[in-house]
Amino acid sequence: MANKPEKHDIDRTDRKILALLQTDGRMSNVELARQVNLSPTPCLERVRRLERDGYIRNYVALLDAERLNMSLVAYIQVTLQNTATEHLDRFNKEAARLPEVQECHMVAGGFDYMLKIRVSGMNHYRKFLGEKFSNLPGVRETHTYVVIQEVKSETAIPVPKS
Numbered sequence: 001m002a003n004k005p006e007k008h009d010i011d012r013t014d015r016k017i018l019a020l021l022q023t024d025g026r027m028s029n030v031e032l033a034r035q036v037n038l039s040p041t042p043c044l045e046r047v048r049r050l051e052r053d054g055y056i057r058n059y060v061a062l063l064d065a066e067r068l069n070m071s072l073v074a075y076i077q078v079t080l081q082n083t084a085t086e087h088l089d090r091f092n093k094e095a096a097r098l099p100e101v102q103e104c105h106m107v108a109g110g111f112d113y114m115l116k117i118r119v120s121g122m123n124h125y126r127k128f129l130g131e132k133f134s135n136l137p138g139v140r141e142t143h144t145y146v147v148i149q150e151v152k153s154e155t156a157i158p159v160p161k162s
Contacts, residue, residue: 078113
């Protein structure tokens, strides 16, 4: 596991930069500088520091799942047969390899994991479940919840004001 960069304190301007870049990662440095009341050079230096310090991990494009025929979202609760560290590590590794799995979270409570998957439809889901997911190591039980309507989906992390 790679070491995380040293965390430096960030100020109100850094926080505003982070909030703005989450809404438009392609915003020009000149426009960003204008919106945070800086000249372009100091603004760019702040962005580079935020990248270097790990506050900004990456820049991505958000794709339209409908246009790509990948609009079925389901959440799967997973209970493992054994939760010893080596079993958890094996499950983590194998679940991370499945392209349909968008998120995989180990959780506390009545089950061990919550996965968010995205597939083209129920036939794709059935094939995923039968040919891929059923081969994951140590799975004892699953419960699937298919999304009927997406009410809210955010990628932005709330940036505290202070």
